Amino acid sequence: MLEGGSVGESVALDGASTTESGGWSHRHILSLDHFSVQDFDTVLQTATSFQEVLSRRTKKVPALQGQLVTHLFFEPSTRTRSSFELAAKRLSADVLNFSPGTSSLTKGETILDTAKTYLAMGTNIMVIRHKQTGVPQAIAAEMDRLNTGVCVLNAGDGQHAHPSQALLDLYTLCSVVDRDRPRTDNLRGKKIAIVGDVLHSRVARSNLWSLVASGAEVHLAGPPTLVPQDFGGFLGNNRPIPIHWTLDDALVDADFVMTLRLQKERMGQFLLPSLREYHRQFGITRDRLKLCQPSVKILHPGPTNRGVELDSDIMDDPDLSLVSCQVTSGIAVRMALLYLVGSGKGLGT
Amino acid sequence: MTQDALIENVRVLDPVAHSDRQATVWIASGRVEAIDPAPSEVPGTTEVIDGQGCILGPALVDLYSTLSDPGYESRETLTEFLDAATAGGFGHVAVLPHTEPAIATPAQIYDLHKRVQTLQRTNPHLAKCVPWGSATVDRAGKQFTELGELRPAGAVGFTDAQPATDLVLCRRLLEYAAPLNCAIALWAWNPTLAGGGHLFEGAETLRAGLIKIPVAAEAAAVAGVLELSDAHTAPLHLMRIGSDRAIQLIRQGKTRDATLTASTTWLSLVAHSGHITGETNLVGSDAPAAPYDPNFHCYPPLPLPHQRDGLIQGLKDGTLDAIAIDHHAYTYEEKTVAFGEAPVGTLGYALALPLLWQGLVETGELAALDLWRVLSAGPAGILGMELAAIAPGNPADLILFNPAETWTVTADTLKTRAANTPWLNRTIPGTIVRQWRSPQPQS
Numbered sequence: 001m002l003e004g005g006s007v008g009e010s011v012a013l014d015g016a017s018t019t020e021s022g023g024w025s026h027r028h029i030l031s032l033d034h035f036s037v038q039d040f041d042t043v044l045q046t047a048t049s050f051q052e053v054l055s056r057r058t059k060k061v062p063a064l065q066g067q068l069v070t071h072l073f074f075e076p077s078t079r080t081r082s083s084f085e086l087a088a089k090r091l092s093a094d095v096l097n098f099s100p101g102t103s104s105l106t107k108g109e110t111i112l113d114t115a116k117t118y119l120a121m122g123t124n125i126m127v128i129r130h131k132q133t134g135v136p137q138a139i140a141a142e143m144d145r146l147n148t149g150v151c152v153l154n155a156g157d158g159q160h161a162h163p164s165q166a167l168l169d170l171y172t173l174c175s176v177v178d179r180d181r182p183r184t185d186n187l188r189g190k191k192i193a194i195v196g197d198v199l200h201s202r203v204a205r206s207n208l209w210s211l212v213a214s215g216a217e218v219h220l221a222g223p224p225t226l227v228p229q230d231f232g233g234f235l236g237n238n239r240p241i242p243i244h245w246t247l248d249d250a251l252v253d254a255d256f257v258m259t260l261r262l263q264k265e266r267m268g269q270f271l272l273p274s275l276r277e278y279h280r281q282f283g284i285t286r287d288r289l290k291l292c293q294p295s296v297k298i299l300h301p302g303p304t305n306r307g308v309e310l311d312s313d314i315m316d317d318p319d320l321s322l323v324s325c326q327v328t329s330g331i332a333v334r335m336a337l338l339y340l341v342g343s344g345k346g347l348g349t
Numbered sequence: 350m351t352q353d354a355l356i357e358n359v360r361v362l363d364p365v366a367h368s369d370r371q372a373t374v375w376i377a378s379g380r381v382e383a384i385d386p387a388p389s390e391v392p393g394t395t396e397v398i399d400g401q402g403c404i405l406g407p408a409l410v411d412l413y414s415t416l417s418d419p420g421y422e423s424r425e426t427l428t429e430f431l432d433a434a435t436a437g438g439f440g441h442v443a444v445l446p447h448t449e450p451a452i453a454t455p456a457q458i459y460d461l462h463k464r465v466q467t468l469q470r471t472n473p474h475l476a477k478c479v480p481w482g483s484a485t486v487d488r489a490g491k492q493f494t495e496l497g498e499l500r501p502a503g504a505v506g507f508t509d510a511q512p513a514t515d516l517v518l519c520r521r522l523l524e525y526a527a528p529l530n531c532a533i534a535l536w537a538w539n540p541t542l543a544g545g546g547h548l549f550e551g552a553e554t555l556r557a558g559l560i561k562i563p564v565a566a567e568a569a570a571v572a573g574v575l576e577l578s579d580a581h582t583a584p585l586h587l588m589r590i591g592s593d594r595a596i597q598l599i600r601q602g603k604t605r606d607a608t609l610t611a612s613t614t615w616l617s618l619v620a621h622s623g624h625i626t627g628e629t630n631l632v633g634s635d636a637p638a639a640p641y642d643p644n645f646h647c648y649p650p651l652p653l654p655h656q657r658d659g660l661i662q663g664l665k666d667g668t669l670d671a672i673a674i675d676h677h678a679y680t681y682e683e684k685t686v687a688f689g690e691a692p693v694g695t696l697g698y699a700l701a702l703p704l705l706w707q708g709l710v711e712t713g714e715l716a717a718l719d720l721w722r723v724l725s726a727g728p729a730g731i732l733g734m735e736l737a738a739i740a741p742g743n744p745a746d747l748i749l750f751n752p753a754e755t756w757t758v759t760a761d762t763l764k765t766r767a768a769n770t771p772w773l774n775r776t777i778p779g780t781i782v783r784q785w786r787s788p789q790p791q792s
């Protein structure tokens with residue numbers, strides 16, 4: 001019914017329609033700290049509809065036809081940008097890509113000048129990534145101040161937030177529990193261990209908001225230099241997060257293990273002695289997974305350092321690894337996000 | 350500004366006399382003529398000002414700020430800098446040697462004085478400007494400037510206003526300057542530990558996604574520098590103090606060294622980490638700043654909420670002697686970058702008193718007299734100036750402040766081309782209603 005038809009009329013997008021009455025109120029998606037459980041469920045339901053679209057022979061719908069989506073990736077990215085680009089194209093949007101290599105940033109142009117240039121070209125949605133925290137927020141504030149109606153999606157800022165990655169992780173996890181009807185309730189009471197370089201991870205920070213809101217029991221594990229004690233108070237004093245500086249406690253009875261990418265430069269910063277020691281202490285191995293639930297699944301936001309964060313054969317084991325599912329889910333989830341903000345539903349904050 | 354006036358029923362804050370009282374003050378010919386004069390004493394031609402709801406206090410003294418001229422005139426000129434200070438109620442400002450070239454020779458001090466005097470000929474009410482001398486040539490930390498020459502030329506003290514990492518240099522500086530009868534201002538900060546971070550460590554910092562700075566980056570440096578000063582060295586001033594742990598160390602240090610002084614900056618007292626993320630409304634406003642406003646990127650870093658409490662306690666008990674404005678102008682293009690990439694510093698002059706009053710006095714966190722003390726008598730003492738009490742016969746370097754009257758923060762009202770403040774275009778309460786300057790300089 002979606003093919004050639006209006007998305008809004010589609011039975012397949014009932015979820016989004018329900019949301020419309022339920023009140024999707026986010027013009028921008030900058031972080032997940034203000035998302036309600038209903039918001040998370042709306043994303044999951046909308047993504048489910050698009051997942052169905054993506055299973056068809058013709059994987060394109062005209063939901064954003066005539067709209068311009070600009071990818072402002074001040075920080076280089078291939079995977080996330082490709083995922084967003086494909087999502088936008090599946091929704092029939094026109095797409096522009098900006099990268100620093102082709103920019104005027106080094107010629108005295110400010111980040112707002114860059115954004116305004118693409119605004120002047122008629123951009124409706126900006127997807128922004130920057131190595132520094134706060135840039136998508138600053139551009140969104142300027143777009144609002146100018147009353148442009150432009151929506152901003154944060155594709156990763158500094159160590160702060162990576163909402164689309166956390167939402168695709170949420171979708172992946174919920175789909176494991178109930179493939180036909182992924183919803184936040186699927187995670188209630190599930191133990192999820194996030195392992196690795198939490199300190200530098202915007203993915204882990206966004207995951208904390210979405211997973212805890214869904215009712216999951218989230219544990220953090222890694223060496224003290226990468227999982228400082230202050231993370232225990234990340235969600236506020238009334239929602240303490242267990243911190244583990246040894247891996248086994250975090251893994252006991254875990255339903256899911258989310259591993260994080262370890263940047264190799266951490267050794268030079270006196271945060272770790274070596275990749276070898278890290279793998280021996282915090283690497284995910286089949287032996288260690290015996291501590292978890294028998295049905296345990298492993299996630300990784302990629303790209304993976306094989307043999308460091310997890311053993312290579314685990315990553316390639318379809319019974320254990322959800323890494324490919326994450327990449328696949330990413331298209332549907334990003335379609336959902338673009339659709340929710342771009343189809344006029346995100347006219348609130 | 351120097352008109353004769355009778356200010357009736359005004360709240361008089363006098364940090365020199367340690368008094369906070371209601372009175373009627375008669376100012377004539379730039380002096381305090383009388384307190385609570387009999388109506389028959391005052392000539393009928395004298396302007397009468399209703400001081401109800403207003404504060405009369407000494408003109409403020411800024412312990413340190415950055416003058417961008419010469420070197421960075423596109424940020425702010427000397428004229429604008431002094432206009433901004435005057436608009437903020439400041440009678441004296443001490444400038445850091447941040448100019449290009451740095452203030453490092455007597456000739457440069459004479460030149461600054463000459464330029465200021467020229468400006469004062471057209472505006473005799475302009476804030477007076479005194480320089481901190483550069484402690485080392487080009488502020489490079491390699492070789493002392495000619496300290497003994499600079500001091501009589503007018504340097505009020507010496508500093509490089511750089512992180513004090515070379516303890517040999519700091520110790521020799523404190524020793525050599527002992528006979529010069531002026532303060533040595535050191536910024537106790539370990540940049541290696543700070544690691545390019547943005548906020549002191551804590552759950553709030555992790556949540557904001559900003560890079561954390563161990564408190565030890567300041568505390569370890571303070572502890573080290575404190576060991577360098579004693580009764581035989583020049584007075585040590587610790588500038589830009591930002592953490593509660595540093596306050597504890599300084600409190601302890603003052604029991605050993607009576608000449609030790611310390612200051613924090615105004616922004617650390619009116620803003621905290623929650624203002625960066627846009628969770629908290631700006632002081633004096635009913636809305637937050639734009640999230641990750643680069644104008645909040647400063648040193649010391651904005652405190653976490655509990656650290657701000659420690660700074661206020663330090664002001665109350667005298668551990669902190671002064672609030673410095675650390676005014677630093679930047680161009681639009683310099684500050685319109687990511688938070689973490691923005692140069693540190695923000696405007697302060699026209700904003701400091703109104704917002705400190707709103708953020709500390711109106712909330713009951715600090716007594717009005719304590720606030721005025723750390724903005725006038727406190728910094729004046731560190732600079733070797735003596736303020737006069739508000740008493741008959743004394744010079745009337747005074748300002749009249751109405752904490753309730755609102756104004757809108759614009760380039761016009763800030764009196765400078767620079768606009769690097771989160772409060773731009775906000776309407777805030779707290780207006781300098783009138784100012785008086787004595788005809789003769791006090792120092």
